[in-house]
Amino acid sequence: MTFAPGVAHRFWNAGEDELVGSGYIRPPDNIEYFLTEIYASMRRSGGERPGFFDAAHLSQRYRSEFEMVAVPAPVRWLVFPVLAAAGRLLGLHRRFADAPAPVRRPRPGNGV
16 A cells, blocks of 8 residues: 555554554654554553553654544644643653654645
8 A cells, every 4th residue: 555645544453363564654754663652652551542641742742744633633633732731741751751853844735
């Protein structure tokens, strides 16, 4: 499969067996870090979703690269910024201290 830049997509396993896939992302930027931390958060929370503060922090930090479209837009735009700020105040994101810097790109439609 090929996904054009900006086209929403997601990965999931519809079966019971382990899903093994291969591919590449160009440019790779921070996708490996982002996905590794999302899945680590899911393991820590013991659920099918990352922890709220982790999801908020990662989605805010890397918003120029990725968007969690499975999360309703009002949550991404209103709730996540508040949760990310609260997480910073509470020191909940110290584990992300060595996180790579986000790649800043012009957003489509902003005249750049």
